[in-house]
Every structure is written in structure tokens, then in C-alpha cells.
Amino acid sequence: MINIISFNSSLAKNFRDLNLEWLEQFFKVEPKDKLLLEDCESEIIDKGGFIFFALMDESVVGCFALIKVSETVFELGKMAVDPTYQGNNIGQQLLVYTLNFCKKMKCEKLMLYSHIKLKAAIHIYRKYGFIEVPLEAETPYNRSNIKMVLSFN
Template sequence: MSLTIIPYEPKYAQSFKDLNIAWLKKYFYVEAKDTILLEKCEESIIDQGGFIFFARYKGQIVGCFSLIRINDTTYELGKMAVEPTFQGMKIGQRLLQFALDLAKEKGWKKLVLYSSTKLPTALHLYKKYGFKEVVLENDLPYARSDIKMELELNN
């Protein structure tokens, strides 16, 4: 498969927003935090020390994810989405492996993510890559989140 993973460029901001809005509307609704991250992804993610990457297949943006900085050694894996017509092609796995490789290369200690038990395919993928369920804090970033997972990175 001629899939490449490429870093954020301003010209891809609309793709980042569109990919995420699609899955949010399919399963949930767009929350205030989503709006901030998606409308102003450069300011709210990149400029804060985070990262956004895209999966490009045959010249088309078909997936994305972000790594949102929590502190120097911990990042939140978020806003991972794959265009529905390209799901089932292991694009999500490629994106997740890329995120893990980058985190290890950067010497980070931990990745965290918030998800929902309404997304069993995503949860299966995260568990497959070693994420473990941990206790949810009270002040959650998203109303839809009913599960928090972490991956301790051994660098």
C-alpha cells in the first residue's frame, strides 16, 4: 500500500477538521473542546508543543491523529480518525505505530488517551498496542469519555 504519514501543514487543517467532525457526528456530537482543537488546531495543538500527522494514500488525506502536549514527557493521543471508505485497510494501525515510534524517539514517558466504550474497534486497537485502562479523573476533558487508557513507554 502506498500510504505515507506526513506532518501537519496549514493546507491540511480543513482535512483534520473534516475527518474528525465526521466520526464525532456519527457516534456523538461536537463538544466545546473539539471545536477549539479542530477550528484552531495550529494554535491549540502545534503552538502548544503538540503534533498532528496525516495518512496520505494515492495523494488523498485519508486519516489523521494528534499528540497533544500535557507536559515534557506525557502527551495525549487524540483526534485519530480514518476516512470511512478507507477503514479496514489497517490505516489506523499504521498511524498508531507511527505515534508510538515518534513518542519513543522523543524520549517521552507516557501516552494517554480518552475514548468511549461505544468504540470497540478503537479500544481493541489501543489494547493491541499495549494501552491499559486506568481510572478516569473527575474533571474529564470530554463528556463522551467513559474510558481512559495509558501506555508507559520504555525508552
């Protein structure tokens, strides 16, 4: 069983390291990644966003961010699960937490950018109601080849 907690600056290194691990495994770290991961407090929290962590036996095993786009729209980003703990539905638990949090915050829309080779992640997003929408001409990440949105209305 996991416990999900809010951002604490002492966990910023965990946020960075968990995300660097999957980015380096599947893609390459892009300038936008570096910006968000190296200074997550000023780039996400101080701009009205949120970061959460999944704890198991006091160890950080996962994380995600809600990056503020507008007052009622957030980007789900930087979701990562420690490879040692993958296969334990931690990603799904984080996503369920995200959706409940967004509903309480009266969000209208949650969006995300991903890549179709992350098949398990895309499957989970679809399972929870995200639908594919056209990508903008200029996406925040070069690796993105899919954009998905979940509307709460």
C-alpha cells in the same frame, strides 16, 4: 500503502473534517472538540503538540494529534480515518507510527480518552499495550468513559 506526513496548515481543513465526521456519527461535537478542530495550529501545534496525516495516492485518508500534556506526556487524540478507507489497517499504521514517534521523542507516557462503544479502537489500543486507568472526575470530553495509558519506561 500509506505515507504519513507532518502537519501543514493547508491540511487543517482535512483534520477538522475527518474528525467532525466521526464525532457527528457517534457522539456530538463538544466545546473542546470545536476549539481543537477550528484552530488546530494554535491549539495543538503552537503549544508543543503534533498533528500527522495519512496519505494514500496523495489523498488525506487519516489523521491524529499528539496534544502536549507535559514535556514527556502526550494525549493521543483526534485520530480519524476516512470511512471510505476504513478496514485497510490505516488506524493501526497510524498508531504504530505514533508509538515509534513517541519513543524517539523520549516520551514517558501516552494517554487517551475514548468511549467503550468504539470497540475496534479500544481493541487496537489494548493490542498495542495501552491499559485502562481510572478517569478523572472532570474529563476533557463529556463522552469519555474510558482513559487508557501506555508507559514507555
